Amino acid sequence: MPKARAYGADATLKACREASYGVAPLTGYQSLDFKSTDLSSAQPLGDDPLLGRGRNAQDPYRGLITDEGQLDIPLDLRGAGFWLTGLFGDPVTTPTNASGSIVFAVNPTAGDTITLNGTVWTFVSGTAGAQETQIQGTATQTVDQLVSDLNASADTEIAKCTYSRPTSTQTLVVVFDVVGPTGNSFTISASAAAASAATLTGGGYAHVWESGADDIPSYTIEVGHPKLTTPVFFRHLGTVMESLNFEMGQEGPANARLQLVAQGEERFSATVDANPTAFALRRFSQGRGFIRRGGAALAGVTGGSLTFSNNLERVRVIREDGKIEAADPTFASAEGSMSVRFDGATLVAEAANGDPVALEYGFTFPEGYALRFELPRVFLPKPKYAVSGPGGVEASFDWRAAYDDSEGTMLRAHLLNDVTSYT
Secondary structure (H helix, E strand, O other): OOEOOOOHHHOEEEEEEOOOOOOOOOOOOEEOOOOEEOOEEEOOEEOOOOOOOOOOOOOOEEOOOEEEEEEEEEOEOOHHHHHHHHHHOOOEEEEEOOEEEEEOOOOOOOOOEEEEOOEEEEEEOOOOOOOEEEOOOOHHHHHHHHHHHHHHOOOOOHHHEEEEOOOOOOEEEEEEOOOOHHHHHOEEEEOOOEEOOOEOEOOEEEEEEEOOOOOOOOEEEEEEEOOEOOOEEEEEEEEEEEEEEEEEOOOOEOEEEEEEEEOEEEEEOOOOOOOOEEOOOOEOEHHHEEEEEOOEEOOOEEEEEEEEEOOEEEEOOOOOOOOOOEEEEOOOEEEEEEEEEOOOOOOHHHHHHOOOEEEEEEEEOOOOOEEEEEEEEEEOOOOEEEOOOOOOOEEEEEEEEOOEOOOOEOOEEEEEEOOOOOO
């Protein structure tokens, strides 16, 4: 039933990449999840007083049009890639195989088993039959024999993977042969050894974005109110993504805030695309977030934030519609903060001597899907800390990232999921 007043619960958000700046595509729109937005155009009124007409105000003039605002979004497994493409440009996408491992701390004994996607494989002391491996003199030799037996097996489930033992380990590595997310459902377990997880993990599509691209895309974004008695849809052309900010916490869903700059707004009574595509929603959780230093989990972290900005220049030229000509990226910057439990040593040495550190912010899912932001060269200030009571003492670091010559970038964003492409 049509409504007399607009409600946020009924609002829609659709977006599509533009082939030419400020020109709305006719099809191919994506319906996207959002929490709130104040993206809207504004045109202020100005005064230019004239004398000789008395004390009463004369007509104001109309100023330049600005169409900017913030968009609060969930950090989710699939939709995040759409926004990262707008922020950084096209990613490099690589299909990945699901993999896992089983670690044998000691040599198996007769009757021990491993189970691979429902197929039970047994260790025996005598001559091995089908789906069996003969125990050798050492655990390493037994794993080598297991690798040989599994790779030669005609069992349909066993044959879905390739098996190996890394040098100097007693570990069976299992790699699903088909790239993509299918292998994440392949189960592994062992009766007397340690499996890496209940299933293989990490199969999907690895998308990688890097900061500093010379060109970033523009979008047409439509914010609609389709359930009004007279539906209205605000279409923002030439929308460019200026910055992304998110907070790291201890609980709750992960969210982010985008700053958007558009060329102008147009109003319509019908949506631009009645049948948009949509991502299946799966949100990252703060409870599975991490902050790492040098690849290792940073101990005692209680909170953090990260902000990346393209620092757009609003290109103003003389034109009759008062809109901007373009929104061009200038220098890219990344900064953030960390709060850690003060122990007198953590990060303090790096802050004192000025040496940069490598940081990584991110979120994960159990099957290996992950969103992470890699900053290879981060400078820390001398930390500020305060003793405010009998509880724990925290130190706060407001860091800044810089370009790393060896990595060729300042910030690299990684997203592993089941989306084949964002281009």
